[in-house]
Amino acid sequence: MTTEGSMRLQSFDLRLFDIADTDLEKLHALSLTVGWPHRLKDWEMLRESGYGIVAQDEIGRVFGSAMWFPFADDFTTVGMVITSPRLQAHGHGRWLMEHVLKQTGSRPLRLNSTRAAYRLYLSMGFTAEKTVYQHQGTAVPLVEPEVPHGAVLREISVGDLSELVALDRIAYGTDRQALFARLLQVSTGVALIRDKRIAAFSLCRSFGRGTVIGPVVASDDADAIAVIHPHVVAHAGDFLRLDTRQKVGPFAQFLTRSGMPVFDTVTSMSLGGTWFTDGEVQKPGYPLTYALVSQALS
Numbered sequence: 001m002t003t004e005g006s007m008r009l010q011s012f013d014l015r016l017f018d019i020a021d022t023d024l025e026k027l028h029a030l031s032l033t034v035g036w037p038h039r040l041k042d043w044e045m046l047r048e049s050g051y052g053i054v055a056q057d058e059i060g061r062v063f064g065s066a067m068w069f070p071f072a073d074d075f076t077t078v079g080m081v082i083t084s085p086r087l088q089a090h091g092h093g094r095w096l097m098e099h100v101l102k103q104t105g106s107r108p109l110r111l112n113s114t115r116a117a118y119r120l121y122l123s124m125g126f127t128a129e130k131t132v133y134q135h136q137g138t139a140v141p142l143v144e145p146e147v148p149h150g151a152v153l154r155e156i157s158v159g160d161l162s163e164l165v166a167l168d169r170i171a172y173g174t175d176r177q178a179l180f181a182r183l184l185q186v187s188t189g190v191a192l193i194r195d196k197r198i199a200a201f202s203l204c205r206s207f208g209r210g211t212v213i214g215p216v217v218a219s220d221d222a223d224a225i226a227v228i229h230p231h232v233v234a235h236a237g238d239f240l241r242l243d244t245r246q247k248v249g250p251f252a253q254f255l256t257r258s259g260m261p262v263f264d265t266v267t268s269m270s271l272g273g274t275w276f277t278d279g280e281v282q283k284p285g286y287p288l289t290y291a292l293v294s295q296a297l298s
């Protein structure tokens, strides 16, 4: 019996639909095809936070997605841009992004680009600004940092929402109240108190393959380390992840020594206006984003 032979199947038609009307299971299956770790719950939270499109064939199979998250008129992030591997390099990703640009109109856009998407975004006019270091691994709480002098740590509660949002607003540049309200429902958090005020904080939640620490806001590496260390201890032996723009220095070293070396990098890119105005130099005492919420939400 011979098994030789080949045939060319006719290509199929794809149409765009609102992501809000798409089964979460189909979105989950799509992100698995590109090796992304998102769980159904992660997709659920992303859908609650933004808008988007999916490309489906005539029998309802999902082959692509793209989302955007409008935190403010002048601050929108783009994420979850996926083309199923069997359709890649045929113009599908560009088609999805062109629809995102139509939907977002004149809003300035920010995104964190994977290597696979970098040329696509560059060719659409996005500018590369900074690198994000995706640290992850099995948490090893070997390093016991000292709580900075004059500060105490305590657990975060829902009542801290407005103080967290205010600090994040200075660090991040926009008001993320709705996102923080949602995050507080699913996160545990640590606040560093100095002079009776929250001077630094971290949130930590289940995500993907395990647990993610983020966002983290602090004015220096010592404060940032102090607020993440309790999460490293709580998740000793488990898979832990943190995405940061800190390339070097005590914070980056602490992550590596705690079992989370750099696994991958993505590039923060912008369209329609510069994202980061701080340059590379941190102003003393000024809060900084030490960890992202996620690459899509930034």
Ligand SMILES: CC(C)(COP(=O)(O)OP(=O)(O)OC[C@H]1O[C@@H](n2cnc3c(N)ncnc32)[C@H](O)[C@@H]1OP(=O)(O)O)[C@@H](O)C(=O)NCCC(=O)NCCS
Pocket: 034, 079, 080, 081, 082, 083, 084, 087, 088, 089, 090, 091, 092, 093, 094, 095, 111, 112, 113, 114, 115, 116, 117, 119, 120, 123
């Ligand atoms: C990134 C991704 C969405 C691109 O989707 P795609 O459907 O392959 O993209 P397109 O076919 O529209 O290609 C767009 C551009 O990307 C570049 N590109 C696409 N495939 C490429 C390849 N195999 N090698 C080099 N460049 C390639 C080209 O510059 C192309 O431009 P062109 O239209 O002038 O040829 C897809 O690779 C993907 O889902 N990757 C995994 C998930 C991911 O990384 N998403 C990005 C999140 S930021």
